[in-house]
Amino acid sequence: MSLPILPDRPAMRFATADAPLPLYVTEGPLPEALTPAQAAWARAQGFSGALGQVCVLPSAEGGIAAALFGWGSNATRARSRFPLARAAHALPEGVWSITGLAEDQLEEAxxxxxxxxxxxxxxxxxxxxxxxxxxxxxxxxxxxxxxxxGEALTRDLINTPANDMGPAELERAIKDLADCHGAEINSIVGEKLLERGFPLVYTVGQASPRAPRLVEMRWGSEGPELTLVGKGVCFDTGGLNLKPGSSMGLMKKDMGGAATVLGLAHMIMALKLPLRLRVLVPAVENAVSGDAFRPQDIYTSRKGLTVEINNTDAEGRLVLADALAYADEESPDLILCMATLTGAARVALGPDVPPFYTDDEALAAALAGAAKQVADPLWRMPFWEPYEEKIEPGIADIDNAPAGGMAGSITAALFLRRFVTETERFAHFDIYGWQPSAMPGRPKGGVGQGARAILASLQDVLGLGA
Incomplete structure (x- = not known):
């Protein structure tokens, strides 16, 4: 099945109307603009201004005149992102305008x-x-x-099941996105990966009949160079270290890093930001067959580092290693890596808050500030130097899955950092890419994380100007 890229979704665009219905957003007091009959109606309906409460107000003719939306208190709003999104589902059909919010609250709403x-x-x-x-x-x-x-694109890609979103289909989606924006595409597929120096990408995908590939997209000819690298493991069985069924059930989302950087790429290209964009997606399926790579195999990466395989279920960092090394060869102004990489990150911070790792203090501050500004939470975690020895097995340069299980997200980040040596500014994001239960503005299913925060930070981080 061919996935439509950026399908027409009127519900995700703004409407126009000469006389939209007013939606009064209030913490409790009834707006002065209400007629006495409407105020009496609101009181009779028990409207108190509690967060998410909706009360539709009648006109004198029996139609709809306006509506009230409860804005709650600062304390209740602090526990909810996009609270006004509830109104989109709760209100009857019509075109509405927001009344009563402060200027700095309007964009998020x-x-x-x-x-x-x-x-x-x-x-x-x-x-x-x-x-x-x-x-x-x-x-x-x-x-x-x-x-x-861009967020809808990310959600679509993650939500599509693996039978219709394998490496070839993900490549097709990238090509379609490139066509939308006049970007250039280059793909390296199958055994060509070995010829072109991507042995780890090939190794992870070699057991699947769906050939692994490295997909590269370039856009823009002027400005600073931004390289986005996204993990594109279209399904992860765990390989010979087979996942149990309870852990395998959501593995169609293991390409959530690729989906998120593609959504971000659409935002950047649609807004015509003055930069040079490069997107790298290693697209593979981690399957089980006689050709599968094995625990304690050792492979030489594109970077020249030898990697001992101690768990075939730690495959994401392997494909990213080659892609990051390739990104690093151009020494761009900034490399950002996004991946649904470790369960340890979820244990530490849960599904809503992805950790990010960087050695650049200014970049970290910009990302943290933007995350708060645009309600796209991120939390900085450390490249903790004393843990470096955990990823050094002795028999090879580096270990893909240190024993012990502690600090799993940190050791994975340290592993990836070994492959970025020529680029000064680098950040890695260990995202979840999935909304476990429906919340305002976020239905259950695939979800982008970090893309809006990155977008909001780029002006300062890359000096793009006003």
Missing amino acids: ALGWLLAGYAYDLYAKAPVPKARLVCPAGVDAARLEAIAA
Whole structure:
């Protein structure tokens, strides 16, 4: 099945209307604009302004005149992202405008509404909200629509099952995205990987009949160079270290790093940021067959480092190692790596908060500030130098899966850092890529993490100007 890239989703765009219905957002007090009858109706309905509470107000003719949305308290809002996204599903069909929010709250509220319009409907019809929003005054509608479209692309790619999203299909999706924006594509497939110096990418994918590949996309001719590297393991059985069924059930999302950098790439290209973009996706399936790589095998990476395999289920860092080494050869201004890499990150921070790793203090500060600003949480974790010895097996330069199980996300990050030696600014993101249960603006299923924070930080990080 061919995945439609950036399908038309009216519910994820802003509407236009000469006289949109007002949505009054309030912490409790009823707006003065209400008629006495509407205020009495709201009180009779028990409207208190609690977060997410909705009350539709009638007109004198029996139609819909307006609605109230409870904004709750600072304490309740602190426990929820995109709370206004609830209104998109709760309100009746119509075009609405937000009234009552502070200027600095409008962008998050408007974006949350757009994100609530997402539904994955490739295999079955899925309901989308019929309530549409007029873009609030002072908010950049085109920017938010580009962000929403990029997030929708990420969700679509992750949600598509592995039978329809293998390495070839992921390559096809990248080509289609490139065609949308006039970008260039280069793919290295199958045994050509060995000829071109990507032995770890080939090794991880060699057991599958679906040939492994390294897909490269380039866009832009001026400005600083940004390289995005995304883990594209389209399904991960664990290899010979086979995962139990309970751990294998969500492995269609193991290409969530690739999906997220592609969503971010769309945002960057759609907004025509003044930079040179390079995207690298090692796309493989980690399968089981007589050709599968084995525990205690040793391979020489593109970087020249020898790698001992102590767990075939730690395959993501292997394919990323070759891709990062390739990225590093150009010494770009910034390399960002995104991967659904370790369960240890989820144990430490749960599904909502991805850790990121960088040695660059200014980059770390910019990412942390942007994450808070755009409600796209990130948390910095350390490249803890004393743990370096954990990834040094003695028989080879580096170990892909240190024994003991402790600090698994940190040791994975240290492993990846070994392959970036020529580029001064580097960050790695250990994302989950999945929303376990529906939340405002985020239905259950695939989800982007970190892309909006990165986008918001690029102006400062790369000096792109106003």
